[in-house]
Amino acid sequence: TMYLTGQGTRLFEKALLEQGLTWKKFFVQAKRFKGTFSRLDIAINDNWSLLDMDEIIEATQQNRFWSKSRSFAIHGNNQDGWTANFGKSPFVIRIYDKQKEQEQKGLETSIKNRVELELHVDRAEQVISEWFENDNLVEYSVSILYTYLWFVDEPIDDEELKGTHVRERYIDTLKPMPAWSLLTSLGQSMKFVREPKEQSVDSILSWIMKYVVPSLEVLKKTGHWHEVIEAMDKANLSPEQEKLVKANLVNAITNTKANLEHGNLNFDKQQRKYVEETAEFEKKANLPF
Structure with a gap:
């Protein structure tokens, strides 16, 4: 059905x-x-x-x-x-x-x-x-x-x-x-038209929150939550779903980097500073490594 x-x-x-x-x-x-x-x-x-x-x-x-x-x-x-x-x-x-x-x-x-x-x-x-x-x-x-x-x-x-x-x-x-x-x-x-809609992480989340969460709460309160977690760990994603996950990850990294740069934060600069400060600390402490 x-x-x-x-x-x-x-x-x-x-x-x-x-x-x-x-x-x-x-x-x-x-x-x-x-x-x-x-x-x-x-x-x-x-x-x-x-x-x-x-x-x-x-x-x-x-x-x-x-x-x-x-x-x-x-x-x-x-x-x-x-x-x-x-x-x-x-x-x-x-x-x-x-x-x-x-x-x-x-x-x-x-x-x-x-x-x-x-x-x-x-x-x-x-x-x-x-x-x-x-x-x-x-x-x-x-x-x-x-x-x-x-x-x-x-x-x-x-x-x-x-x-x-x-x-x-x-x-x-x-x-x-x-x-x-x-x-x-x-x-x-008039013509018969199709309007295929791309699935997005936001649309999945919206659907889960609206229609699935209440059922998940029932499973959680009746002791079946571990089965849900195990099923999620074993789930096989389709190629389209894998692409969606990858695209969302790339988008998240790009946005985060842009936000950090906008805030005058730079990963490379911070890393160099950390290495320099660590070397200076080791030198002063006379550590054997």
């Missing part, structure tokens, strides 16, 4: 890249070993502020949207960022302020807003199968978004939503929300 968060995905992409694998090749290999996909999240990033989350929330509250599922939920606020969910598992469309979400975590991002397709079990398998067969993940994802959710600049009557041909009337006769219409049309030209 493998579960990847957003940050985990970026790090895993780096591992795939080192093995000459794309996401598609990885999924194909997983299928060969009878792998199944219980969840798949597809993110459509709005880097240009096409969407205004206040406008999306207002349109939702005023019933100015069409969706195959009338289930929706709104979370957040203007200061911390809005999130709007449409539908329920196995398929949810989520729209939220990505930039404010990252700011709450103390992180930075160039993404303004994000539209996510959260697909579970059969829906996830369906999208992956389409990807395998037609190699059109982006186009297919945007077509799903277009088919399941649409915003307009006019309210729609609840009774009309119960009709059998509601969408045709809704799309054809009501004025669309310009931003949503533009996003879905531009989506056809």
Whole structure:
């Protein structure tokens, strides 16, 4: 079982890249070993502020949207960022302020807003199968978004939503929300991108402190700490990890030397002074060595 968060995905992409694998090749290999996909999240990033989350929330509250599922939920606020969910598992469309979400975590991002397709079990398998067969993940994802959710600049009557041909009337006769219409049309030209992230000592430390330390404390208090230390001593580092350790050591030495020189300290000068003072002491003490 493998579960990847957003940050985990970026790090895993780096591992795939080192093995000459794309996401598609990885999924194909997983299928060969009878792998199944219980969840798949597809993110459509709005880097240009096409969407205004206040406008999306207002349109939702005023019933100015069409969706195959009338289930929706709104979370957040203007200061911390809005999130709007449409539908329920196995398929949810989520729209939220990505930039404010990252700011709450103390992180930075160039993404303004994000539209996510959260697909579970059969829906996830369906999208992956389409990807395998037609190699059109982006186009297919945007077509799903277009088919399941649409915003307009006019309210729609609840009774009309119960009709059998509601969408045709809704799309054809009501004025669309310009931003949503533009996003879905531009989506056809978007590309599936990878953003592999280099692992760093700082990122490892941050992850350990946040997710691992509590578990280590349990092992320590239950008498298993020595096993952890022994396992660390016997651990075999990968070539990439060895490079990381070496690079960090070189960087630490360089920074330390720079700091010492900046403080007018010089190792060679101090060593010469030590040798001279030692020789002078030995001479005065008349020691036999």
